[in-house]
Amino acid sequence: MKTPYGRECRYFYGDYYRGRNFEECRLIQSKEDGRKWEPILCKNCPVPAILANNGCPHMVLSATIKNFLGHKSVRVDAYCTKSHQTVKDPNVGCDVCHSQ
Numbered sequence: 001m002k003t004p005y006g007r008e009c010r011y012f013y014g015d016y017y018r019g020r021n022f023e024e025c026r027l028i029q030s031k032e033d034g035r036k037w038e039p040i041l042c043k044n045c046p047v048p049a050i051l052a053n054n055g056c057p058h059m060v061l062s063a064t065i066k067n068f069l070g071h072k073s074v075r076v077d078a079y080c081t082k083s084h085q086t087v088k089d090p091n092v093g094c095d096v097c098h099s100q
């Protein structure tokens, strides 16, 4: 589904049927400390680009909301379930599959 900023993201869900205006990110869980997901986070989120650049089925993404001086952004971490290691650059993936 496309985010409010026009980029395709499989984690975005919006329901606008019959006047509803429900939107959620199914990757980022809102935290009890007030760091809640809001649609503006989609604007500069790196996830849509990662999904477009790397379709590896073994890579699992996790994301958190960072708050730096009142500016919220999305931080993404990636893990490979095949090589069992953290993926440094999720846009590229780890080099296990590429080296075969």
Ligand code: SF4
Pocket: 003, 009, 010, 011, 012, 013, 024, 025, 026, 027, 028, 041, 042, 043, 045, 046, 047, 048, 063, 074
């Ligand atoms: S915050 Fe990022 S991962 Fe979540 S729906 Fe928006 S673009 Fe997708």
